[in-house]
Amino acid sequence: MSAKIIDGKAISEQVLAETQTGVAEFRKTHGTTPGLAFVRVGEDPASVVYVGAKARMCERLGIQSQTFILPETSSESQVLELVQTLNKQATVHGILVQAPLPGGLSQDRVFETIDPRKDVDGFHPLNVGKLAVGDRTGFVACTPAGIHQLLIRSGIEIAGRHVVVLGRSRIVGKPMCLILMEKGKLADATVTVCHSRSLNLVAMTHQADIVIAAMGVNNFVKANMVRDGAVVVDVGITRVPDPSAKNGYRLQGDVDYAEVSKKAAWITPVPGGVGPMTIAMLMANTLKAAQLQAASAASGH
Amino acid sequence: MSAKIIDGKAISEQVLAETQTGVAEFRKTHGTTPGLAFVRVGEDPASVVYVGAKARMCERLGIQSQTFILPETSSESQVLELVQTLNKQATVHGILVQAPLPGGLSQDRVFETIDPRKDVDGFHPLNVGKLAVGDRTGFVACTPAGIHQLLIRSGIEIAGRHVVVLGRSRIVGKPMCLILMEKGKLADATVTVCHSRSLNLVAMTHQADIVIAAMGVNNFVKANMVRDGAVVVDVGITRVPDPSAKNGYRLQGDVDYAEVSKKAAWITPVPGGVGPMTIAMLMANTLKAAQLQAASAASGH
Numbered sequence: 001m002s003a004k005i006i007d008g009k010a011i012s013e014q015v016l017a018e019t020q021t022g023v024a025e026f027r028k029t030h031g032t033t034p035g036l037a038f039v040r041v042g043e044d045p046a047s048v049v050y051v052g053a054k055a056r057m058c059e060r061l062g063i064q065s066q067t068f069i070l071p072e073t074s075s076e077s078q079v080l081e082l083v084q085t086l087n088k089q090a091t092v093h094g095i096l097v098q099a100p101l102p103g104g105l106s107q108d109r110v111f112e113t114i115d116p117r118k119d120v121d122g123f124h125p126l127n128v129g130k131l132a133v134g135d136r137t138g139f140v141a142c143t144p145a146g147i148h149q150l151l152i153r154s155g156i157e158i159a160g161r162h163v164v165v166l167g168r169s170r171i172v173g174k175p176m177c178l179i180l181m182e183k184g185k186l187a188d189a190t191v192t193v194c195h196s197r198s199l200n201l202v203a204m205t206h207q208a209d210i211v212i213a214a215m216g217v218n219n220f221v222k223a224n225m226v227r228d229g230a231v232v233v234d235v236g237i238t239r240v241p242d243p244s245a246k247n248g249y250r251l252q253g254d255v256d257y258a259e260v261s262k263k264a265a266w267i268t269p270v271p272g273g274v275g276p277m278t279i280a281m282l283m284a285n286t287l288k289a290a291q292l293q294a295a296s297a298a299s300g301h
Numbered sequence: 302m303s304a305k306i307i308d309g310k311a312i313s314e315q316v317l318a319e320t321q322t323g324v325a326e327f328r329k330t331h332g333t334t335p336g337l338a339f340v341r342v343g344e345d346p347a348s349v350v351y352v353g354a355k356a357r358m359c360e361r362l363g364i365q366s367q368t369f370i371l372p373e374t375s376s377e378s379q380v381l382e383l384v385q386t387l388n389k390q391a392t393v394h395g396i397l398v399q400a401p402l403p404g405g406l407s408q409d410r411v412f413e414t415i416d417p418r419k420d421v422d423g424f425h426p427l428n429v430g431k432l433a434v435g436d437r438t439g440f441v442a443c444t445p446a447g448i449h450q451l452l453i454r455s456g457i458e459i460a461g462r463h464v465v466v467l468g469r470s471r472i473v474g475k476p477m478c479l480i481l482m483e484k485g486k487l488a489d490a491t492v493t494v495c496h497s498r499s500l501n502l503v504a505m506t507h508q509a510d511i512v513i514a515a516m517g518v519n520n521f522v523k524a525n526m527v528r529d530g531a532v533v534v535d536v537g538i539t540r541v542p543d544p545s546a547k548n549g550y551r552l553q554g555d556v557d558y559a560e561v562s563k564k565a566a567w568i569t570p571v572p573g574g575v576g577p578m579t580i581a582m583l584m585a586n587t588l589k590a591a592q593l594q595a596a597s598a599a600s601g602h
Contacts, residue, residue: 072394108436125439129430130481134470135409138426160500168482170434177478179492181469190505199461204491219560232467 003264006233008037011153012146012276019283020061023210026290027062034290035064036094036120037086040218041079042072042103047098054096054279076105077178080244087115090297092248093290096282116200120285122175131178139285144176145234146277152186154212156266157176159188164205166221166254167214168195172235177214201225213254223259235274277297307534313447320584321362326592328363336365337395337421342380342406343373345601349397355397358580359426365392377406381414388416390520391598394591397583398423418594421586431538432479437566438593440586442526445477447578448513448534453487457511457532457567460489465506467522467555468515469496473536478538502526524560532567535576545595560577 027033028278035057038051051067068082086092095118097110111119116126120140130138151158163180165172165229173193180189192208194201196215205211205225213221214235226232236254253270261267268274321363328334337359339352352368359366369383380398387393396419398411412420415426423442431439440509452459464481468474474494481490493509495502497516506512506526515520527533560567566579569575 034462054587108434124431124435125436126427127427128433129426131435132429132475133409133426135426150346160498162501164503168484174433174479174482177494178475181475181496183469188492188498190495190501192491193478195482197461197489198491200491202462204463213551288564 003232003261003267004267006150006154006268006273007137008150008268008273008276009079011150012280014153015149015277015284016057016061019280019287022284022287022291023062024061026294030290030294032041032091032294033062034093034286035066035091036286037089037092037098038065039070039079039082039086039097040066040067040097040244041070041074041097041200042102044100044102047100051098054282057279057283058286061281063286066092072102072125074102074105076109079105079110083110083113087113087118090293092118094118094286094295096121102176102291117296118281118289119191122285128170128175130176133174139288140179140209140281141171141175141286142278142281143172144236145285146177146281147151147176147274148186149281150178150233150268150274151210151231152200153268159185161189161209162192162193162207163210164194164208164214165212165214166194166201166205167216167235168193169214175251176214184230188248217254218252219254219256221255221260222253223256223263226263228263229265232260232262232264233268233274234270237270237275262279304562304568307455307457307532307567307569307576309447309451309569309572309574312451313581315454316447316450316578316581317358317362317586320434320491320581323588323592324363325357327588330368330562331591331595333392334363334428335394335587336392337397337587338390338393339366339368340371340383340387340396340398340508341368342371342375342398343403344463345401346401348401349467355580355583355584358584361585362584363582366412367393371570372380373403375403377410380411382404384411384414388414388419391594393419394594395419395587397422399513413463418597419590421583421590423586424471429471429479432476433484434487439479440589441582442472442476442584443579443586444473444536444575446586447582448477448536448575449487449522450479451534451575451578452532454513455567460486462490462510463493463508463533464490464494464511464513465495466505466513466515467495467502468536469494470515473515479517508574516555518555519553519555520555522561524557524564527561527564530566532565533561533565534569535571538571563564564591 111123116124122139128140175193181191210231212233218238233254234253239249240252242250412424417425423440428439448454480494482492510531513534518538533557535554540550543551
């Protein structure tokens with residue numbers, strides 16, 4: 001048996017197309033364009049690539065983006081000051097400060113300074129809390145929100161099933177389990193969170209109907225850890241040196257794809273699985289931010 | 302074999318004694334007294350009893366409490382207006398609006414109007430989010446925080462062990478699982494959340510090292526659902542008619558105590574288990590609120 005592929009590329013295109021339609025409608029209704037501001041501090045090569053890709057996607061969908069580049073040597077107060085300025089600009093509906101920040105800058109403090117209504121990354125504690133209490137006016141972190149869409153749009157049943165999430169990060173693991181334990185027929189899962197300190201991790205993953213691997217450990221999930229017919233979602237993405245590749249490396253996930261894909265019913269590839277969903281959900285969150293801010297301006301709040 | 306009792310009465314007295322000491326130190330240092338405001342809307346008999354018990358506990362520990370009673374027929378804006386007034390009063394460090402509120406009033410809106418720095422119940426989304434992201438400046442809901450203390454102070458190992466939480470409420474289940482999956486040697490658990498939609502719930506509870514029953518279903522957890530030597534925490538509290546009791550009822554938990562206590566290694570009784578911890582943690586949260594507000598006033602923020 002060979003697993004069916006959960007096609008992140010194709011599903012992200014659905015989300016992007018819907019968002020593009022929403023953006024066009026927003027412009028027609030409000031006469032303005034959803035706006036997203038990127039803040040990049042320093043010249044971290046991966047950050048340069050990520051911010052560039054996100055800005056190009058904005059352009060493709062008709063979202064107005066601006067990129068602010070601060071020098072590597074910026075003080076925290078300089079970064080916070082820029083964020084506060086953007087918080088006040090009515091044409092900026094979303095703010096994304098690209099992580100990681102240079103050492104010495106507190107990522108938490110920067111994230112918490114972003115106006116929660118413009119926090120399209122969904123990292124502000126208020127947005128994490130809104131997710132936890134089921135308040136739909138918040139923003140959900142893009143990667144777990146994207147995984148949820150992958151499952152739903154692949155027609156994979158979640159309700160009542162046992163999901164094992166490997167990893168308890170603020171960005172993926174924790175919001176993922178909050179999303180899937182939520183009430184409603186697109187969630188309602190029994191959720192287990194495992195991590196580096198878990199005893200019996202293999203016994204746990206082996207029972208899972210759905211395994212979501214977000215440990216950040218290359219090739220961690222082996223065939224013996226997964227039951228026949230499981231759904232396996234791979235959030236990991238590590239650069240592994242590969243002399244045969246033209247850029248000298250290839251991308252590898254947290255799942256041993258070659259082995260596990262023989263046993264699973266569904267699996268996400270790396271690349272082309274979770275990755276494309278993250279940027280698609282960022283675009284969807286930006287549209288949502290613009291819509292909520294327009295509605296709130298209209299009602300005078 | 303018969304389970305050892307997790308003595309909530311005795312452990313709550315430890316927490317209360319520590320809080321009393323802290324309150325005395327606070328008064329010496331700051332020349333003011335930690336203050337807690339109760340808001341009760343209407344005359345729900347249970348609410349009258351709960352608010353009364355909490356106010357008496359404040360008095361015992363040297364916390365200054367005030368109780369505001371609004372008529373059953375109050376509008377939401379009247380309740381919100383009172384909360385906003387209390388938000389502004391410097392002598393009020395904590396605000397507790399007793400649930401349930403009369404029909405027609407949005408509990409969520411009331412909870413979200415309380416200044417998060419005064420939200421000693423830990424129900425505001427910002428505080429739930431701070432718990433989720435590991436920010437210790439927030440307030441943790443009293444019942445799950447109390448259960449955490451019961452485990453720690455009974456010397457029960459949590460790290461690496463499998464905890465099954467039954468119930469996913471905003472007040473107990475969700476914060477409970479966030480507390481126990483947190484990093485650190487007093488947490489670090491593998492956590493599974495089950496609920497009314499879970500398939501294989503019995504298979505799940507049967508694997509648990511620690512079962513936390515918070516479904517609100519009387520006598521739900523039977524001996525066959527628990528493995529030998531498990532730790533069983535009972536959050537449920539239901540009034541069951543009992544003609545032999547002088548008030549005509551007795552309290553029963555979510556766990557079939559008679560059966561399960563023969564099999565478990567540790568068990569909380571009802572009453573005298575989780576119950577007394579909730580009020581003790583409320584007192585501890587009020588002291589914490591006063592301390593944080595004093596520190597923040599001193600630093601000029």
